[in-house]
Amino acid sequence: MTSEQRRPLVRVDQLTKYFGNTCALDRVDLTVHAGEVLAVVGHNGSGKSTLVKLLAGFHTPDGGTIGLQGEAGPETELRFIHQDLGLVGSLSTVENLGLGSTSDGPPWRRLRKMAERLQADQLVAQFGVDFDVDALVQELSPAEQTIVAIARALRGWNEERDVVLVLDEPTAALHGAEVDRLMAVVRRVAERGAGVLFISHRLDEVLGVADTVVALRNGAVVGNLPCSETDYAGLVELVAGGVVEELQRRPAERGDVVLRVNALQGGVIRDFDVTVHAGEIVGVAGILGSGRDELCATIFGGRRRTRGTVRLRDNDLASGDLRQSIRRGAAFVPGDRHQHGAVMTMTATENLASVRVPGVEGRWRRVRKSHESREVAEWFAACGVVPARPEMQLSQFSGGNQQKVVLAKWLRTHPNLLLLEEPTQGVDVGAKAVIHQLIVRTANQGAAVLVASSEAKELAQLCDRVLVLADGVVVDEVAGQELTEARILHASVPA
Ligand SMILES: Nc1ncnc2c1ncn2[C@@H]1O[C@H](COP(=O)(O)OP(=O)(O)OP(=O)(O)O)[C@@H](O)[C@H]1O
Known part of the structure; x- marks a missing residue:
């Protein structure tokens, strides 16, 4: 990461949230920089979704602050991709990107439609992918659908604006090859200068895509380190608080x-x-x-x-x-x-x-x-x-x-x-x-x-x-x- 990209875009400082007696987030500190993919991992109930919901303004913190100001310039914008992508399957990529208009009518409408299609092509091409932007979104692969959601979230983003993309378990139902495709897009977003905050339980995928990993346990940060300084076993230990015995294959005992x-x-x-x-x-x-x-x-x-x-x-x-x-x-x-x-x-x-x-x-x-x-x-x-x-x-x-x-x-x-x-x-x-x-x-x-x-x-x-x-x-x-x-x-x- 270049020093320009080390610019902090979001600073979470001592962020705290209670639900009744449950301390869901306990004085959490983290910083997302320009050009950085920061992964947040943690056991179930460790506070990951609560963090996303606080960033989104869905919950109000009980303590701490979220600083969206870089060192200079306008406020950083947060853009969210939730597990439910919020796309309309029966519409095309062009229409889901908010660009669509009907193709019926006078020729100038057709011209406009061509321009919209070109714009949609450019929007998805910036992530190094290429698919039919006129196809219905429900006919696209799950990774392609997520890419449409990312393209929509990043619409209007230019060099004058700092953006952090927040992805909440984007690969939950994706299959191996699809995960790789999506991860390449996530890296591309960071390379173009955005910050990415990425929540996942798939620790091998975290090691493949993230620069930095923050581990939460019972709402508190128990690790904040470059991915290059850890490995799969290290992450498992951070998340689980100990060694996890994976299942050993057993000989099948078949009955009736x-x-x-x-x-x-x-x-x-x-x-x-x-x-x-x-x-x-x-x-x-x-x-x-x-x-x-x-x-x-x-x-x-x-x-x-x-x-x-x-x-x-x-x-x-x-x-x-x-x-x-x-x-x-x-x-x-x-x-x-x-x-x-x-x-x-x-x-x-x-x-x-x-x-x-x-x-x-x-x-x-x-x-x-x-x-x-x-x-x-x-x-x-x-x-x-x-x-x-x-x-x-x-x-x-x-x-x-x-x-x-x-x-x-x-x-x-x-x-x-x-x-x-x-x-x-x-x-x-x-x-x-x-x-x-x-x-x-x-x-x-x-x-x-x-x-x-x-x-x-x-x-x-x-x-x-x-x-x-x-x-x-x-x-x-x-x-x-x-x-x-x-x-x-x-x-x-x-x-
Ligand atoms: N609306 C709520 N009311 C009461 N308790 C809540 C609420 N939302 C979350 N919690 C509690 O806050 C804690 C943190 O939950 P959170 O959903 O942030 O965990 P998580 O790390 O996202 O877990 P998972 O990996 O299972 O999605 C949990 O103990 C949860 O039960």
Whole structure:
């Protein structure tokens, strides 16, 4: 970084935020410089989102300051990219960039449209990428969609203005090659002189893109150092406060057939067959749109099937009958917890109790209160949910802790079939290891497990074999010695 680029653009000084008795941010200091990518890492509930929300003005600090003044010149502008990109999928890039007008009408309108298209091309080209700016955004790859959001956030940025781009977990659902593409754009933004503040749980990605890393633990800064002075193990220790034992592959102990899917069709999925035995963990890989993100819901019955059968032990699972699927022992952790996984306005206990446990008489709410609170406390401890306050509304838990509650809700049903979409999205490195152990335990207890994930590393660690999807069909199956992160990534990228 040049000395010109070392100019501070944002200075966070002793920033503090309380929610009731919870100290979410504890006298945090950090500085983002021009030309710098600064990553903020930390365990679930360490205060990362609170920091972003304070920068955005969504919350008011209880102490400390946010200085947006560089050493000279006008105030630094903060531009935000949240996980929900806020794009309209049914509009083109040109229209999402706020440039669009109708192509009907007199010729001068057509001229204007050509000029708008050229401007959109230039806006995305400045990040070293090139795609059809007239295509509907929903048809673009996830990385391209994020690039559109970045281009929109940085519209109007020129040398006279200092800008800091704040990215809140931009790669949460991106697949390996897509992550690399997006990271190249993030670097390009910094090279052009902006500051970048980048939140992520993917520590290898942080080391690949960031200049500086700030680690938070329980709201306080426990590390602020150049990435060149640390490595993956060092970051894990900073985040988790100790060494994390990653899952060791175990020999598969296959029992009877639990799940048999034949000629399944629905959405983009075509002619999908799989047989999963008790104790087996089968992974599903593929880029977004390959069918990876639709398969579990289609098997569970939550997405419409147009053909094919799903048999769970001796029973068929009908399309659209979720109660029946649950009664027959299926559990489904969806990828989108806000839409389908949980009710954010209910308490954690109410969410945990919202699925009836087959075999437990009556609905949970009729079971004695003491039993209920004991079981909730056990699941909170098993999944490491913090704070240990099950009576708290789910929306008040951090993202990773919400994910743990959703998982616990389904694990407590002791399913025969566990269908998981992105089971560790947004969870920290320590919690991820715990969740992997819980999934293995469920398999060892006799469940068949199908896990769809954008993280090839997770699939390689967790699964006995991995099916790779492209355009809705299985194009590869990886098992045994071949089951590595690199091999899955290679098989997932379309030719
Ligand atoms: N609106 C709120 N009301 C009460 N407590 C809150 C609220 N928002 C956050 N908290 C608490 O503040 C702490 C920090 O939460 P925050 O969401 O900033 O963590 P995080 O580091 O972003 O976690 P994650 O990695 O899980 O997303 C947590 O204990 C959380 O429960």
